[in-house]
Amino acid sequence: MSEATYFILAALLDGPLHGYAVIKRAQEQSGGRVNLAVGTLYGALDRMTEEGLIEVDREEVVAGRPRRYFRVTDSGRGAVRQEAGRLAAAAAVVMERTAPPKRAARGARPAVAG
Amino acid sequence: MRNGDRMTGNEPERKSLVERWYRVMLLGYPARYRERHGGELLGTLLESHPSRRLPSPRESASLLDAGMLTRFRGRLDQVPAWADGLYLGLFLLALTRTGTVLGDLLTTHQQPRLPLLLATLLVMAAVLLGRMGLAAATAAAAAALTTYQALQLGPGTDFMAGVFSSRLVAVPSDSGFWLSTGPWQFWVIAIASAVLAVRGRDHGPRLRRSAWWLVIPLLEALFSSYGRTLLPTIAPPRPLTPVVPGSLLALLLLPMAVSIALLLFALRATTATGDPRWAIATGVYLIPIGIYAVALAAARPGAIVTLDYELPIVLLAALIVITLRRRAPRPPRAAPGTPPGR
Secondary structure, X not given: OOHHHHHHHHHHHHOOEEHHHHHHHHHHHXXXXXXXXXXXXXXXXXXXXXXXXXXXXXXXXXXXXXXXXXXXXXXXXXXXXXXXXXXXXXXXXXXXXXXXXXXXXXXXXXXXXX | OOHHHHOOOOHHHHHHHHHHHHHHHHHHOOHHHHHHHHHHHHHHHHHHOOOOOOOOHHHHHHHHHHHHHHHHHHHHHHOOHHHHHHHXXXXXXXXXXXXXXXXXXXXXXXXXXXXXXXXXXXHHHHHHHOOHHHHHHHHHHHHHHHHHHHHHHOOOOOEOOOOEEOOOOOOOHHHOOOOEHHHHHHHHHHHHHXXXXXXXXXXXXXXXXXXXXXHHHHHHHHHHHOOOOOOOOOOOOOOOOOOOOHHHHHHHHHHHHHHHHHHHHHHHHHHHHOOOHHHHHHHHHHHHHHHHHHHHHHHOXXXXXXXXXXXXXXXXHHHHHHHHHHHXXXXXXXXXXXXXOO
């Protein structure tokens, strides 16, 4: 799963959003790393709709322009959750080996007699 | 007046300039997609960059890229890869063949004969409109005519020494037929059209292309009359190449731009979709060249065959590699707790 797909799905977990709101939410949740161009966003939204990861929740007309709201499907929710688990497992491999050995060192210290 | 328009006196003009620009960029999308979602994309674009005085280059490039991919993806569901690739390959052959014949018409040293000219134009029209049965019959007639001419007269000026050139070795006259491009191009068009005609209309929408593609043979004719080519692989050398007028010198960069654009479009589409149709099209387009290479190698085993226009070969190889890589089965996912594969 690409980073853009991941953060689009993550943006929609809290409820349906329209295109511009997805851009802003993905930007916030990724710490500014994912800044989707509009063409890229709608290309991804169309593809993800075809794949059944998201679906159109409703359509509105705002300031004379149509606007679709997208929501994540159960399939999309499961996919992003699985990806998050994979990322967490991959992160744990590093974090477990690079964590400061404070507690382990204290626990291993032999007790002083007396 | 909307709230945003009250910000400054120039705001409406700025917005309209940006909006007009983005509307042009949206032309890259298929018309039907533009009708349904163009307004939404435009609204999001203007909402994303409310204070921009000039259009964003990043957004513009993204729109062009996404529009092109939307067009490509639209064909994926409609037409099977083999049929669309076959059609695109023979369509490109028909375009360049028409351009070459029209280029002959513009020059004085080798005028095409009227039956061949008419047959070529008819093949082009039939292929463009998706009348594959008519295209097959006409192309077969044109192939027979050019085959007869090549056997009687030799390749004349219409051979592919500009593509595969053996600069130090003269080509023997008895292999002239094999080194003629016209017959092979027409035979490939005829056979491929016949295959598509047999496939019939029951297996999907009619294969056809926009009339805008006719710009290519017209430009090809112009370049061909000056001893150059627009698309790679067709380079009929002229014994008397006219001097290019100064006003047209800038146009000589156009073939390079067209070739690079074709390369990038095909690579981008194949990378994004993993679909083999562009590889198939390039392969079909290169069949006449392959026959020429074999004929030249057989006629002169010691000849070093050089390819002056490497792009199609490079493109074909790259497309095949990308297609195979994209289609390769993905490795199983790593179990939780184990490091990912890469």
